[in-house]
Amino acid sequence: MKRLAILATASAFLGACVTAPPPTGTQKDPNGAPGSDRYSLQQDTAPHQHRDVSALPEPVPKQEPRSKYGNMESYSVWGKTYHVLPDAKGYIAEGNASWYGQKFHGHRTSSGEAFDMYQFTAAHRSLPLPTYVRVTNLDNGKNLVVRVNDRGPFHDNRIIDLSWAAAVRLGIDQAGTGRVRVEALSANDEKTPGSTVPTAVRAAVDSPPPNTASTPSSAQRLYLQAGAFQDRSSAERLRQSLREQLGLEAEIREQQPLFRVWLGPYQDDLSRQQMRQQVADAGFDRPMPVAP
Missing domain, CATH: 3.30.70.1070 (Sporulation related repeat)
Structure with missing residues (x-):
């Protein structure tokens, strides 16, 4: 999978993938966005050493302030403008999910946090950062709560980009993509499937x-x-x-x-x-x- 390298500007920092944190002492973008550098890997892969994520606890939805980065009203990638939702309440969508891993591990996400492929996180084009969502694999019924803290994927036929760990738990890591339902969760939502009542x-x-x-x-x-x-x-x-x-x-x-x-x-x-x-x-x- 190819992901888009984010430019070191406030708007482009909303790009499809993560960027590396700048070395200590390097100058940041005048708008306050963290700097960027190049990836050491050309192609994305699964971890070099497989890690068991079967016992990894799911994130628990909680109230969090919006991240400093990644939450502009709109942004452009590859000449296309995307709009960030004013809130995540009631969001639900179905489509294809993909995943990202080794190439971006340890680099900055669009929210400014470091990407950890061993945690249950995801990238989304329009949900506020951060947002908790339940992702359900429509082919096998497996579901998982993940925390959205990144932007992407910028392909018309995909709606969410999962961390490698999330893809493994949902059973789509081998195929590379899978059909999923994405449901936004609030801090009061229970973790049992079907507990949400969408308002939009x-x-x-x-x-x-x-x-x-x-x-x-x-x-x-x-x-x-x-x-x-x-x-x-x-x-x-x-x-x-x-x-x-x-x-x-x-x-x-x-x-x-x-x-x-x-x-x-x-x-x-x-x-x-x-x-x-x-x-x-x-x-x-x-x-x-x-x-x-």
């Missing part, structure tokens, strides 16, 4: 509203659902971001118990798919095609 449901995993169809009929108009939330204020924030960042006007449809943020209508599926890609390229969660 992101577009990538929200169940389609009634009568959603994949192929339009003459009486149907096509829309994109950019998000769905259980509180209207979160839906309003997303609508405002779409307007400010892309000049798009979205509507909020109240379909209990959710407030759905919809873009459209579109006359044909090609137009809808083009807009879907444009929104995703701007760093928002990829909208879900829907039809009333």
Whole structure:
């Protein structure tokens, strides 16, 4: 796996991977971000000496202040802008997970902490740093609490980058990637699976509203659902971001118990798919095609 080296600037420090702490006495970025250096390894690998992580305790969700680094409202990597969520409450998504290990071990994460591949941590593009999440392997049912303290992965087909230890515990280290569900946890959440009650449901995993169809009929108009939330204020924030960042006007449809943020209508599926890609390229969660 290849990960992006972070530049030594405040914005680029939000990059896909970790950077090494500067030697003692070296100058830091004028914005306060820790310095960076080059990696000694060209390719990432598992540890040279395997370590048993079966008895390693899971992190316990607790209230923590946001880290000094890695929490800008937006940042750009490879010419693409990403948006950091105002809070993690209710976040849930499904997609592919990858992992990183030996190459980045001991180097700084986007939050400024040292990366430890033997701890249960992860990188995420938009969750605040730090955030505790439960990751469930959708192929084998294994689940694990990890602490998000880094940014990445910057591949459209991945939603989270796990530490090597977390990948081993979930059973995806050998394959390199795996299908997972990611659920944000609060300090009051129990560690048993299914104990969370999301207050916001992101577009990538929200169940389609009634009568959603994949192929339009003459009486149907096509829309994109950019998000769905259980509180209207979160839906309003997303609508405002779409307007400010892309000049798009979205509507909020109240379909209990959710407030759905919809873009459209579109006359044909090609137009809808083009807009879907444009929104995703701007760093928002990829909208879900829907039809009333």
